[in-house]
Amino acid sequence: MKSPLRLGFMPTRRRFFSKDDALKYKALILKRIRELAPKIEIVDIDWLNDEGLIRDVDESSKVARHFIEKGVDAIFCPHCNFGTEDAVTLAAKKVGKPVLLWGPRDEAPNTAGERLRDSQCGLFATSKVMQRFGVRFTYIVNSRVDTKVFENGFLNFLRAANAVKHFTGARIGQVSTRPRDFYSVIVNEGELMEKFGVQIVPVDLGKIIAEVKSMIASKPTELDAVAEAMRTTADFSRMDKELPLKLAALKMAIQKWSDAEGLGAVAFQCWDALQEELQICSCFAHAELTDDGLPVACETDIHGAMSSLLLQACDHFESPTFFADLTIRHPENDNAELLWHCGPFPASLAEGTRTINSHFVLPSHAEGVCNWKLKSGRVTVSRFDGAGGNYSLFCGEGRTVPGPFNQGTYTYLEVNDWPLWEEKLIYGPYIHHVSCSYGSYSAALYEAARHIENLDFDPVHPALYEIKKALREGREVPLCQQ
Known part of the structure; x- marks a missing residue:
């Protein structure tokens, strides 16, 4: 890949x-x-x-x-x-x-x-x-x-071309079905194949769990090495001593399956069966795999996995995406929104301490979720989605700002006009899941969408005219905060 x-x-x-x-x-x-x-x-x-x-x-x-x-x-x-x-x-x-x-x-x-x-x-x-x-x-x-006009245009084209390369004809892994009550992540597998050449490659969660249990029982040398690397990356001191081994085995099982199937990204059913069988949350394994260049989307969100693959390819897989919920508005900043998820944001993006904890929402309170705040910087937010046979690519950019502490992985994103963003997202065809990346990739996503048949580019801010003007003038796409 x-x-x-x-x-x-x-x-x-x-x-x-x-x-x-x-x-x-x-x-x-x-x-x-x-x-x-x-x-x-x-x-x-x-x-x-x-x-x-x-x-x-x-x-x-x-x-x-x-x-x-x-x-x-x-x-x-x-x-x-x-x-x-x-x-x-x-x-x-x-x-x-x-x-x-x-x-x-x-x-x-x-x-x-x-x-x-x-x-x-x-x-x-x-x-x-x-x-x-x-x-x-x-x-x-x-x-x-x-000139900068040529330099920026050429490099932007390479980003877009890499995104097209990995998106068109991609093989997306699907681990189990969607959660029963998550109608929002329903997809049309046939349309994805017909319109984009995308193949969905399913596997039963039971097969992944069986592979995990087999690894834990046999304890191959590589398992200990992966577990030890995890302990170095984050603080497991308050967790069960077997947790790093379970997470390492899960990471290795997913990677092994991905390599065998030639997958570009994975959509994973992360609750409730996993907690019942292994007594863990898979969040940290998601974070590790995404950091290694295999984006993993939570809650069997296939469109989310495709969004992450498209965005991560814009940076030639040199830095990871993070898969977030659009959760709540900032309690004081009218143009800021909480980007949060239980705990799958890559550790390489963290700022400050990195600890592994138990889930504070799921009734099982299973262990394995990441707890850290993300670093400061400019962020691109995107979402590939569709309804009624029409597909579009939402895109916008903002900058992280301080905000109240949250359990899990999180940051707050300030944008030019949050009500405008909210309105566009609500009217769809989007949901609460978005793929995010540090840096400015609106221009690359714009060019990528132009080369992907059956996909409409749907920016909120920077607007399309601002993106095109920046490319003509050889400068960075503007980020206007109100």
Whole structure:
């Protein structure tokens, strides 16, 4: 799941205009994107001809075949001069991956009044042809290669492309059924497959529990190591001495199943059967798995697991998401809301002490919930959901603020206009569960949604016009607090 993004580099030129200048800019662009994103794999077309530039429609099939064989996740098509609109469009259409269009801004004409590239002009042509062929593309405003406009646009596209890579065709694990009285997490498995290629992979909770019990009985060496690492991460001193072993076994059982099934995320039925069988809460295991790059959603929330996968992929799985309830309004701040859950927020996001406790809501008061406040910072909130066959992606950003103590894992989020957020969420098709991540990912989610068929982007704040304006200007998406 954590394989680096593979980018097809498909520079183009037209036979008119300067060949030398096109080659010069091909080299400059390649150098710059390697500087900006050293971890991605770049698949070039230097083998295609003596220039490594696509310039003829007859070359489109060769390039497409090469990109497909190499398994590219996205295509970058810089127009090193005017470009060849039919060749790049036909290649992109056959590959069927997100496409990034851009061309370097031209310098002034030379003293003879001649222009060397006309890149912008060619981009107008290519964009129209791509629309005719149904090729989805992202566009960075015509700019110079060393500008923030290009840098921010390129990096944002990589985030979006990685999100598309992991979301489309994802395999989502479902551990048991939804809780009986949680109608809110009902999903249409057939629609998810038909519209997004998403496969739901179920497993009976009894099989996971049996695996946990088997591990505890046999005590493999790895189990002790995982349990000891858990004791180092959080304070278990007030809990039963067997709790770290049970949680370690649960984490390992879920990870083993996930690896075998090639899962991108998991939706887990965390109460009541687990407490009856193992006398634990699974919260800390969720936190650990999410920290390791496998997002786990509580209460068998499949749409929640998909939301977390999409958002965590925006950051190339370098930092975890946290899966929260929209719980109560801040008692004093009219624009702040409590982001809380029993205890599944990753420990790497905690601020201050990290203790494991018993559940204060469930009648069993089973042990295994995390108790910590999250760190300060900017947070992106998102939710993939649907009703009536229509699917949308809620998105908004805010900043953490102080608030009253809560048991479990929590933070308070201040936004520009909480009543506006609340109204949008209530009218749906959303529920009380949201996926959250530290950082600003509205722009990446916007671009990702543009490349995912049957998904509408539904931002609250920053608004869509603010996101698009920030991308055009090469700056961070604004966060306006009232």
